[in-house]
Amino acid sequence: EVQLVETGGGLIQPGGSLRVSCVASGFIVSSNYMSWVRQAPGKGLEWVSLIYSDGSTYYADSVKGRFTISRDNSKNTLYLQMNSMRVEDTAVYYCVRESRWFRAPSYYYYMDVWGKGTTVTVSS
Amino acid sequence: DIQMTQSPSSLSASAGDRVTITCRAGRSINIYLNWYQQKPGKAPNLLIYAASNLQSGVPSRFSGSGSGTDFTLTINSLHPEDFATYYCQQSYSTPYTFGQGTKLEIK
Numbered sequence: 001e002v003q004l005v006e007t008g009g010g011l012i013q014p015g016g017s018l019r020v021s022c023v024a025s026g027f028i029v030s031s032n033y034m035s036w037v038r039q040a041p042g043k044g045l046e047w048v049s050l051i052y053s054d055g056s057t058y059y060a061d062s063v064k065g066r067f068t069i070s071r072d073n074s075k076n077t078l079y080l081q082m083n084s085m086r087v088e089d090t091a092v093y094y095c096v097r098e099s100r101w102f103r104a105p106s107y108y109y110y111m112d113v114w115g116k117g118t119t120v121t122v123s124s
Numbered sequence: 125d126i127q128m129t130q131s132p133s134s135l136s137a138s139a140g141d142r143v144t145i146t147c148r149a150g151r152s153i154n155i156y157l158n159w160y161q162q163k164p165g166k167a168p169n170l171l172i173y174a175a176s177n178l179q180s181g182v183p184s185r186f187s188g189s190g191s192g193t194d195f196t197l198t199i200n201s202l203h204p205e206d207f208a209t210y211y212c213q214q215s216y217s218t219p220y221t222f223g224q225g226t227k228l229e230i231k
Contacts, residue, residue, distance in 0.1 A: 035220070037168075045160075045168065045211055047220035058218040061125075094167055098215075101174050109215040110158040110173035117167055 002026035002113055004095045009118030016085050020118050022078040022095030030073045033098035033109060036080045038091035039117075048093070049080065063089075085122045092117040126150050126214050130223035136231040141202050145226045147195045147212035156216035159188055159197045162225075163208045171210075172197065204230075 008020035022034075036048040049069040050058040057069050068081040078095055097113035127150035137143050147157065155175035160168040170179045172188035175195055185200040199206055207230050212223040 044225045045162075045213070045222040047213075047218075047222065050218060050220070060219045101177060103174070106154070108156055108174040110170060110179075111160070111168075111213070112170050112173075112179065114167040114169070 002097075004097065004113055004115035006093065006095050006115045006118035009093065009120045011121045011123065012085055013124055014085060014087055014122055016122075017081070017083045018085065018120060019079055019081045020093055020120065022080075022115055024076050024078070024097070027097065027113075029071050029076050029078055033100075034069075034071070034078050035096045035098060035111065036069060036078075037094045037096050037111070037114075038089075038120075039094070040088070040091045043091075046091075050098075051078070082120070085120075087122050090120060090122045092119050125219055126153060126216060126221050128212055128214055128221050128223040130210075130212055130226050132226060133224065134227045134229065136229050137202055138231045139202050139204055142198065142200050143202060143228065144199075145197045145210055145212075145228075147190075147197070147223050149193045149195075149214055149216075152192045153214045153216035155191050156214055157188075157190065157195045158213045158215060159186075160211045160213065161206075161208045162211065168211065199228075202228075 003025045006022045035050045051069045066084045094117045095115040096111045099112045100107040129148045157175045159172040162168040176188045210226045
């Protein structure tokens with residue numbers, strides 16, 4: 001069964017650091033594009049970061065320089081390292097697999113597998 | 125960044141109704157447009173990818189259309205389980221952006 005399970009959320013003080021993890025089963029993380037998407041309480045969805053299968057990484061401006069996406073191929077696990085955390089980083093963090101559909105001449109990407117999310121609360 | 129604007133923000137309808145949700149992109153995104161459904165306390169679920177392709181396992185009462193800047197999600201004959209929040213998302217370029225959501229409520 002294709003599945004993503006996030007762990008590592010919790011309560012952290014402003015300025016602190018936290019790493020959330022996402023273990024994948026049923027597919028290979030390193031062969032796919034993988035994203036982190038977050039949702040603040042009562043708010044909409046916000047894309048946070050993306051890692052390509054070739055290892056290239058991309059970030060939302062709101063987290064650039066503070067967050068780092070990475071993966072451990074031996075553990076089939078995706079990570080999000082969050083540093084210099086702010087109150088506005090409080091959210092449920094979802095790990096997401098992207099798949100693609102080809103219609104010449106382009107690939108079209110979409111988020112087809114989501115984890116249940118892990119809750120991160122930044123508060124003093 | 126490409127801004128995505130959904131309308132309406134909320135919508136009341138009855139079971140059996142046909143509803144349409146609109147998503148407008150700030151600039152042309154070809155068909156790099158996906159639709160998701162989210163129920164309270166749950167992760168989003170993919171409905172439509174590349175503007176009009178129905179994800180496997182999604183009921184055929186859901187359909188999508190559009191290209192360029194204007195897109196629609198249509199739900200024919202609403203079922204009770206369709207009352208949820210719907211989001212569009214562009215995958216044309218990073219940063220990926222979502223619409224603000226449309227909350228579909230029971231009338």
